[in-house]
Amino acid sequence: MPCTALPRIVPRPEHNISRANISEHALKVLYRLRQENFQAHLVGGGVRDLLLGHEPKDFDIATDATPEQVRQVFRNCRLIGRRFRLAHVHFGRDIIEVATFRGSGEEGDDTDRRLENGMIVRDNSYGSIEEDALRRDFTINALYYDIADFSLIDYAGGLDDLRAGRVRFIGDPDQRYREDPVRMLRAVRFACKLGFNIESATEAPLFTLGHLLHDIPAARLFDELIKLLHSGYGLAVFEKLRHYGLFGHLFPATEACLTQQHQEFPLTFVSRGLANTDLRLQEGKPTTPAFLFAIILWEPVRLAYERLVADGVAEADAIHAASSAVCSDQQSLVAIPKRFSLPMREIWALQHRLAQREGKRPYRLITHPRFRAAYDFLVLRAEAGEADPELATWWTRFQDASSQERASMTESGGKRRRSRSRRRRRKPADTASEVPG
Structure with a gap:
């Protein structure tokens, strides 16, 4: 000591x-x-x-x-x-x-x-x-x-x-971590916040004691994660938590997706999302934990959603069921309060609606209280290669377009969407084969 x-x-x-x-x-x-x-x-x-x-x-x-x-x-x-x-x-x-x-x-x-x-x-x-x-x-x-x-x-x-x-x-790091396992998260937080190294004896137990976090009340872990991930250095924290194997004890469904990632989409998306949140916090711009946790949990939700759609479930029902299942499992580990979990689920639910660009739907959607967050989420998905960049560009243009331009965009946008839908219906087997298991 x-x-x-x-x-x-x-x-x-x-x-x-x-x-x-x-x-x-x-x-x-x-x-x-x-x-x-x-x-x-x-x-x-x-x-x-x-x-x-x-x-x-x-x-x-x-x-x-x-x-x-x-x-x-x-x-x-x-x-x-x-x-x-x-x-x-x-x-x-x-x-x-x-x-x-x-x-x-x-x-x-x-x-x-x-x-x-x-x-x-x-x-x-x-x-x-x-x-x-x-x-x-x-x-x-x-x-x-x-x-x-x-x-x-x-x-x-x-x-x-x-x-x-x-x-x-x-004192003895192993004993001190066992006294309060949250100290593992604090060690990571101070290292990232201050740009410090973790001394070797203090660092060694981080690789082996992550399971002790399961004994911490889920509400307390939420509070600690806000300090970790919503303070301007979330990307560095995410990388270090994964390095020590701690992230998987906090978000097992997301970690399972990251370890079996397809073309690096999940890791790229989460990293870009955390970096974007860090930048906004550093610039003093408004952010919400709802958006942060929507980023972290999106990949397990997306995969569950795509499996349900492939099984013939309607898109709206599929996103609701996928969100409910993932949130229920996550809540026992990290208790996300409803003031954040409900907006988080709205952000997810609006993703498939953003693909509906014909008629009056875009006009109604743009007035939705969560539209801006859902749009930002779509942009991140497009930047990570998981969503269609043209769709994100369309919504960027639509927000600043004149009434005449919007009318033209919704007419042509609807035609493009119907054309893509017909192509998908002609090849249902190919579509299903691309859905991750």
Whole structure:
């Protein structure tokens, strides 16, 4: 374990963290705790990001005050959590999370720490700052900024790992992953987010312990995947998850398609879709997890849909049945909330309707609330070689066309569609033979 006998103290003149870069609400909490004679430290990702010159997303605080004592200090405080008791201090929509130093006590009747099959299910045993530091997951997340003298405190060699661009566990990696398997996803997230390497001992269990993710509640895995895939570096995360064999434990149906891909369509499509989402996030454009998960799960849905159509099921019924089956299987692994799963299924359902270009259908479709997302989805499919590029081009033109041009396009578009349909009906055997099994 990368731990020093005594902490490394870095005085204010020797580091780059300035209070000017810490949120005013976090400073209020830090100073107020100090006024009440409690220790108060900025800790975790906020310290890490400030040292790297990044703008922190959150500012978390560690203290020797218990959650109940924090609530006594702040009237705008709420206590949350049973597994880990935390204090949330509210400033409008801004929430400052305050955690009490965790202790190193072993599980027992005299502690509030419980493990089941090696996994932490409850941990509210409190202790000193040193114990708290060595109970954290990665060294780069165990750095403390002391508001009392503005110094940095490093108990676990985090500063050296930060300079080396290294993600390293505190303690035995195998044991730490078993305590909380989500830490495997966190290791991948920090490596991709920061552009760091995962230290060899920390990396090795990632290849063998992916099955432990099945013990994590599906709703919690959804939350973790949003952090992983919807933060601007989703493509890198996807590639690394597949490298370690973790992706298949999260999305087994998609992984099965990727390992038996036909002309690289599934992998190209997912990669392009994730890269597109990353770019939009980096440019500050709106995105939705519904579109992201529609990309990831599309290939198993598409294959099931094509099998049903080949068996004579109507297109609308086939896409509904395929979507239901894939979503039902996926929900037990990663619970996608209805506010995302319903729009996701609408995006899929509109794909076959986008091929219907005759008469009034395009005019009705273009007013559909999910039209733009479905159109973007079609464009990605065309770019990946899975859909007809001419169809995507037609819809691009139709959106900006004049009324006269639209009338002409819908008449000719309908003729083209009917012609292609007749060719398919003359060769049903050939069509069926091209449907992946």
